[in-house]
Amino acid sequence: MAQAESVWGDKLPYYCFDIILSAMACHSLPVNTRIGRHRRCGGLFVTWDKVGRHGSFELRGCIGRLSDIGVLEGIETYAKQSAFRDTRFDPITLKEVSQLRCSVSLLHKFEDADDVFDWDLKIHGIIINFSVSGQKYSATYLPQIALEQGWTKQEAIDSLVCKSGYRRTINDKFRKRISVTRYQSAKTKATYDEYCRVRVPIASPKPKPLIGRGRDAKRIKRSVRNDRRQYVR
Numbered sequence: 001m002a003q004a005e006s007v008w009g010d011k012l013p014y015y016c017f018d019i020i021l022s023a024m025a026c027h028s029l030p031v032n033t034r035i036g037r038h039r040r041c042g043g044l045f046v047t048w049d050k051v052g053r054h055g056s057f058e059l060r061g062c063i064g065r066l067s068d069i070g071v072l073e074g075i076e077t078y079a080k081q082s083a084f085r086d087t088r089f090d091p092i093t094l095k096e097v098s099q100l101r102c103s104v105s106l107l108h109k110f111e112d113a114d115d116v117f118d119w120d121l122k123i124h125g126i127i128i129n130f131s132v133s134g135q136k137y138s139a140t141y142l143p144q145i146a147l148e149q150g151w152t153k154q155e156a157i158d159s160l161v162c163k164s165g166y167r168r169t170i171n172d173k174f175r176k177r178i179s180v181t182r183y184q185s186a187k188t189k190a191t192y193d194e195y196c197r198v199r200v201p202i203a204s205p206k207p208k209p210l211i212g213r214g215r216d217a218k219r220i221k222r223s224v225r226n227d228r229r230q231y232v233r
Helices: 004-011 012-024 071-084 094-099 145-149 153-163 193-200 214-226
Strands: 043-051 055-067 098-113 127-130 135-141 179-191 230-232
Touching: 012 071, 012 094, 012 098, 012 179, 012 193, 043 071, 043 094, 055 071, 055 098, 071 193, 094 098, 094 135, 094 193, 098 193, 127 153, 145 153, 179 193
Parallel strands: none
Antiparallel strands: 043 055, 043 098, 055 230, 098 179, 127 135, 127 179
């Protein structure tokens, strides 16, 4: 992210909190005056982490897109998608919000790797693609995920293969068939406490019905299946 953009970029997690609180509580979404509709990025992910039993943050939801998108459009879409519609988790509830941290990753500099290990653990996120018997597989990890997990490059690749849904043997010959796209990201994050320092906290709001239940959930599942550009972390 360019230095001139850091002022508004640093505020992106705050706007994500605005969005999910507006969806859950009885208040309107503040008018955003910092992010112009013209601003775009090569991809965008919104990640929610929650303080766990041992005081460290644990993944609570992450969804985004690996193709060009308007920054404001991406925030407005994936703040809610990742909070309420990540099928790996139950929707985030109002009582959890005070324990959350939000991260926004703006993706850029997508490059084809020369081989499956042609990327840097400290810099790159990766997308893997491969086919077996006509079946296509794909998965991604954002930058820093492999490093945070303490993985080697091979362990990260093998984990991605499993994440893609492939369940057969993985060996050196198989890994050579995998194509890798590497990319970088500009990441900003904020906890709920940091959000409250710049926003007036909402006192005892009345919750709305959770997004992603009943008939709405069926509609959401259909829309997610139809958008092949959408990924979970």
